[in-house]
Amino acid sequence: MTASGLPATTSRRGLAWGLALGLPVLGYGLRGVAIDAARTHPAELARWVVGAAVVNDLVLIPAAIAVGWTARRLVPSRAWAAVRGGLLATGALALVAWPFVRGYGRDPANPSLLPRNYGAGLVAAVIVVWTVVGSVLVVAEIRARGRRRGQCR
Amino acid sequence: MSRTSPAALATSVGRRYRSGLHETRTAAWLGVALGVAFGVCFLTGVWSHLAQDPPSWFTYPARPAGLYRVTQGVHVVTGTATIPLLLAKLWVVHPRLVEWPPARSVLHAVERAALLPLVGGALFLVVSGTANVARWYPWTFFFPRAHFWAAWITIGALVVHTGAKVGATRDVLRSPARTTSPGPATPGADDEVPMDAPVTTVGATPGDRRAFLVGVAAASGVLAVATAGGTVSPLDRFSVLAQRRPGVGPQGLPVNKTAVGARVVELARSPDYRLVIEGERAERCELTLADLRAQPQHEATLPIACVEGWSASARWRGVRVRDLVALAGVDASRAVTVESLQPSGLYRASELNPQQVADPDTLLALEIDGRVLHIDHGYPARLIGPNRPGVAQTKWVARLVVR
Ligand code: HEM
Numbered sequence: 001m002t003a004s005g006l007p008a009t010t011s012r013r014g015l016a017w018g019l020a021l022g023l024p025v026l027g028y029g030l031r032g033v034a035i036d037a038a039r040t041h042p043a044e045l046a047r048w049v050v051g052a053a054v055v056n057d058l059v060l061i062p063a064a065i066a067v068g069w070t071a072r073r074l075v076p077s078r079a080w081a082a083v084r085g086g087l088l089a090t091g092a093l094a095l096v097a098w099p100f101v102r103g104y105g106r107d108p109a110n111p112s113l114l115p116r117n118y119g120a121g122l123v124a125a126v127i128v129v130w131t132v133v134g135s136v137l138v139v140a141e142i143r144a145r146g147r148r149r150g151q152c153r
Numbered sequence: 154m155s156r157t158s159p160a161a162l163a164t165s166v167g168r169r170y171r172s173g174l175h176e177t178r179t180a181a182w183l184g185v186a187l188g189v190a191f192g193v194c195f196l197t198g199v200w201s202h203l204a205q206d207p208p209s210w211f212t213y214p215a216r217p218a219g220l221y222r223v224t225q226g227v228h229v230v231t232g233t234a235t236i237p238l239l240l241a242k243l244w245v246v247h248p249r250l251v252e253w254p255p256a257r258s259v260l261h262a263v264e265r266a267a268l269l270p271l272v273g274g275a276l277f278l279v280v281s282g283t284a285n286v287a288r289w290y291p292w293t294f295f296f297p298r299a300h301f302w303a304a305w306i307t308i309g310a311l312v313v314h315t316g317a318k319v320g321a322t323r324d325v326l327r328s329p330a331r332t333t334s335p336g337p338a339t340p341g342a343d344d345e346v347p348m349d350a351p352v353t354t355v356g357a358t359p360g361d362r363r364a365f366l367v368g369v370a371a372a373s374g375v376l377a378v379a380t381a382g383g384t385v386s387p388l389d390r391f392s393v394l395a396q397r398r399p400g401v402g403p404q405g406l407p408v409n410k411t412a413v414g415a416r417v418v419e420l421a422r423s424p425d426y427r428l429v430i431e432g433e434r435a436e437r438c439e440l441t442l443a444d445l446r447a448q449p450q451h452e453a454t455l456p457i458a459c460v461e462g463w464s465a466s467a468r469w470r471g472v473r474v475r476d477l478v479a480l481a482g483v484d485a486s487r488a489v490t491v492e493s494l495q496p497s498g499l500y501r502a503s504e505l506n507p508q509q510v511a512d513p514d515t516l517l518a519l520e521i522d523g524r525v526l527h528i529d530h531g532y533p534a535r536l537i538g539p540n541r542p543g544v545a546q547t548k549w550v551a552r553l554v555v556r
Contacts (some may be wrong), residue, residue, distance in 0.1 A: 005258025011320030018316015026309025032302035039295035050275035085368025093235045105288020112402030121393025
């Protein structure tokens, strides 16, 4: 805590500038939502925005922390950084792939829309991700051994 | 009543975040990347809005022909690639959620209040954008409008946040990274919240930070490649989450709205089809399909560039719109509204500004790659023009209204 009543990472002057420049922009957006209410459905939109933050903070990030906590204990610490990257890529791929795999948007009259087998694609992408993670680890291990041997002899 | 004070509770919760990456330096790096990514999405998004709904003071340019396909492709791919960045950032700063007291001053309360539109808005933009590309609409609002106005709200909140954090970001990124590890994040004094401690006492090792940021960048790259193939055709094989495949569709071109979906099949196939050209200053004329075919024909290679980020090029052949307008005795200095046979729908008509009308490649196309248009591509005649969003390339054209 700083004497200014702001966190150490917040600058008072910067915040003042940010408010001066940002609030009109934010206000313009709110005004747009209100003026366009017939198409923006403000109450529903607000539920989505607030809901996204709440679900992220109370579900998604805690779940990621739990997965990380568990995986951290199963994986040797040398391998952790690469595995963590793999987990993030896998999670993000799975989230984005979800509506495609479920095929909510398919239209029988329009086979050119969503033409792929997205489930198989997701599996393939995840395999590629973990193949890369594995290769990174193998290369790092070979290098580390080479270095250790170099030091010994 | 509980015997633990909220402050002690917050501190003890804060301590449970064991990773050294819950630190200012990592938050700042990810912040800079997010600022760039959201900036790119905002500019390209506003551009797309101007293309579809230009205000009176703005003339959307007819050239370069492939510009919109690039801006909108960049918009969708960047937005998707931002997801790992955003998740990483929100994970890094998650300990901040349980700060106590929640606000230390009025100004601090204002700063934190702006985080709700920032975080909620940013997540809403990527979630709604992705769902829209997957054609999944689990809501009742009109996506383009909700997404557009939410973008202004989010960017406004981002400017507030950037102002607040720009000083710390600059300091942190200029100061050299520590080379020794302090171990897991352990605040020095009891009353300190981990994230608020100076970066030099709490944090990750440079090696771990670099590895983390490289991992985040790699995850973003994976998502970019997984979606870009709908517009960057060489990536098609790898783009397992793309909404389209180049070459897949009637006559080798993807279709957005089908003739069945637009309820135009009978009207489009009717021998009574006429193209009507009219307007206050125009002499009304009616042309049959045979009349249209008898007009001088021109060819242009132009992309269909969908707002949903995919694009595909084709060779079109048909009558120049400016020649058609001339038939009605009007020069090409006027705007034209292009109307479809479609009985209803938001996109049943589109506007051509005078620059677009005058462009030699703005065609009422009758053929694609040497064949009569498939009905899903707008048979008997469709609009195709340079640098236009796909929704404004009106199909099954029935009327040109000169303004
Ligand atoms: C969509 C974009 C962004 C989102 C969603 C976001 C989100 C957040 C959140 C929720 C916090 C925690 C704030 C608190 O509780 O006090 C934070 C902190 C921070 N952000 Fe951002 N941010 C974004 C962009 C940026 C940008 C562009 C910068 C750089 C100018 C930046 C730099 C920082 C810094 C330095 C911190 C402080 C970390 C600390 O306290 O140690 N962020 N961000």
